[in-house]
Amino acid sequence: MALAYLSPSYANTQLHLHSSQLSFLSTHLSFHRRHSLRPLPRTRNARISCSVASNEAPVAVQAQDQKIKPECFGVFCTTYDLKAEEETKSWKKLINIAVSGAAGMISNHLLFKLAAGEVFGPDQPIAFKLLGSERSFQALEGVAMELEDSLFPLLREVSIGIDPYEVFQDVEWALLIGAKPRGPGMERADLLDINGQIFAEQGKALNAVASRNVKVMVVGNPCNTNALICMKNAPNIPAKNFHALTRLDENRAKCQLALKAGVFYDKVSNVTIWGNHSTTQVPDFLNARINGLPVKEVIKDIKWLEEEFTEKVQKRGGVLIQKWGRSSAASTAVSIVDAMKSLVTPTPEGDWFSSGVYTTGNPYGVAEGIVFSMPCRSKGDGDYELVKDVIFDEYLLKRITKTEAELLAEKRCVAHLTGEGIAFCDLPEDTMLPGEM
Numbered sequence: 001m002a003l004a005y006l007s008p009s010y011a012n013t014q015l016h017l018h019s020s021q022l023s024f025l026s027t028h029l030s031f032h033r034r035h036s037l038r039p040l041p042r043t044r045n046a047r048i049s050c051s052v053a054s055n056e057a058p059v060a061v062q063a064q065d066q067k068i069k070p071e072c073f074g075v076f077c078t079t080y081d082l083k084a085e086e087e088t089k090s091w092k093k094l095i096n097i098a099v100s101g102a103a104g105m106i107s108n109h110l111l112f113k114l115a116a117g118e119v120f121g122p123d124q125p126i127a128f129k130l131l132g133s134e135r136s137f138q139a140l141e142g143v144a145m146e147l148e149d150s151l152f153p154l155l156r157e158v159s160i161g162i163d164p165y166e167v168f169q170d171v172e173w174a175l176l177i178g179a180k181p182r183g184p185g186m187e188r189a190d191l192l193d194i195n196g197q198i199f200a201e202q203g204k205a206l207n208a209v210a211s212r213n214v215k216v217m218v219v220g221n222p223c224n225t226n227a228l229i230c231m232k233n234a235p236n237i238p239a240k241n242f243h244a245l246t247r248l249d250e251n252r253a254k255c256q257l258a259l260k261a262g263v264f265y266d267k268v269s270n271v272t273i274w275g276n277h278s279t280t281q282v283p284d285f286l287n288a289r290i291n292g293l294p295v296k297e298v299i300k301d302i303k304w305l306e307e308e309f310t311e312k313v314q315k316r317g318g319v320l321i322q323k324w325g326r327s328s329a330a331s332t333a334v335s336i337v338d339a340m341k342s343l344v345t346p347t348p349e350g351d352w353f354s355s356g357v358y359t360t361g362n363p364y365g366v367a368e369g370i371v372f373s374m375p376c377r378s379k380g381d382g383d384y385e386l387v388k389d390v391i392f393d394e395y396l397l398k399r400i401t402k403t404e405a406e407l408l409a410e411k412r413c414v415a416h417l418t419g420e421g422i423a424f425c426d427l428p429e430d431t432m433l434p435g436e437m
């Protein structure tokens with residue numbers, strides 16, 4: 001069954017149905033900016049003009065002719081003038097970006113940055129495939145309407161759906177943000193299991209329908225182990241293409257080092273976050289540099305580095321939640337943009353960036369088979385290589401061993417979701433997500 005386009009009211013009606021009946025809802029609400037000067041079919045054009053003219057939300061109309069696929073929505077139906085057409089000739093091929101948890105807080109910042117060209121530049125048109133759920137479908141429509149009202153020249157298509165097998169079709173980037181937050185009294189093992197199921201399903205869907213070289217950025221927590229689960233369920237996609245977001249931690253570490261040294265934060269480089277996006281993460285001040293000098297030559301207060309600095313970065317998310325009542329959304333979105341940019345632009349000479357990536361084959365002696373944040377460099381082709389010229393001391397190694405042990409325990413806890421046998425949960429008691437206090 002196909003819909004010409006959906007409205008809040010129509011979607012609502014359907015949302016009361018059994019989930020097996022819902023897949024057609026992902027027969028996306030598509031907003032296509034038109035590339036040609038060819039006039040729109042009269043009937044569709046007329047219907048949409050009507051909804052715009054009456055100043056209402058997009059009106060639900062089931063296709064009279066079921067074969068007509070939706071091509072445009074509201075203002076997106078307007079054809080471009082010749083000047084705009086000439087401009088688009090120099091544009092690159094459309095890039096398909098999927099975002100899950102698209103009605104959530106992080107996404108609400110991220111989508112607008114991506115559509116403005118912050119990652120891929122001013123000549124890269126973009127299509128958004130937004131994944132929501134029964135819960136969030138109506139909110140997703142609201143998000144889509146805001147995108148519509150933003151008049152982004154680069155945003156050529158927006159589709160929304162709740163079936164990852166449809167939403168992930170041909171996507172070249174999958175930004176997996178949606179995850180259940182840890183509620184009061186919920187065990188970490190339960191959180192791993194509930195979210196793990198989401199990421200196992202999404203991994204399978206990516207494996208089945210996404211571009212074979214899709215880059216997957218897992219943000220939803222616990223992001224390292226979610227990324228591992230997703231990857232293990234997508235055997236046809238290179239393991240190297242999966243990332244867990246630790247760039248926010250890197251940015252937080254840079255900020256604290258700059259503050260202590262009294263320099264602007266662009267003077268801080270070579271910061272690695274090692275390990276898990278949790279309170280065991282290790283912000284590496286041994287290899288980091290300020291104005292090109294080793295941090296320890298600029299900040300002589302070793303006690304501050306080992307204790308205060310490290311803990312500040314590890315728990316920054318929780319302190320922020322205490323102040324603001326909600327978790328970091330804007331700075332997380334900024335860090336996702338940074339992380340993506342680091343993969344599509346060459347890393348500046350001598351520097352690197354942190355990302356949670358698969359450890360198999362790593363040169364540091366970190367246990368194989370987990371997703372662990374490590375220092376990476378990229379040629380800007382979407383791929384990365386691990387940095388070899390880093391040094392370790394006793395302090396750093398001890399901390400790395402602790403975060404590694406936590407990730408190995410998380411891995412045992414989700415063995416049933418990675419195809420590695422029976423799960424056994426012996427998670428360390430004293431560690432948390434950065435946002436937990």
Ligand SMILES: NC(=O)C1=CN([C@@H]2O[C@H](COP(=O)(O)OP(=O)(O)OC[C@H]3O[C@@H](n4cnc5c(N)ncnc54)[C@H](OP(=O)(O)O)[C@@H]3O)[C@@H](O)[C@H]2O)C=CC1
Pocket residue numbers: 101102103104105106107131132133134135136137177178179180181198218219220221222223244245246247248249277327328329332435
């Ligand atoms: N790696 C990092 O650096 C950071 C990671 N995070 C993590 O990112 C994730 C998203 O954060 P944020 O956007 O602020 O969160 P929000 O609560 O605003 O949005 C989360 C989205 O997750 C989806 N979701 C999926 N399953 C469930 C479920 N069972 N119960 C409730 N919601 C669910 C919901 O969308 P839908 O209904 O459409 O599925 C919801 O819109 C969280 O896991 C958070 O911990 C946050 C900050 C930093």
Ligand SMILES: O=C([O-])CC(=O)C(=O)O
Pocket residue numbers: 221248316317318327328433434435436
């Ligand atoms: O714990 C959370 O949900 C928030 C988080 O990851 C962070 O702030 O780094």
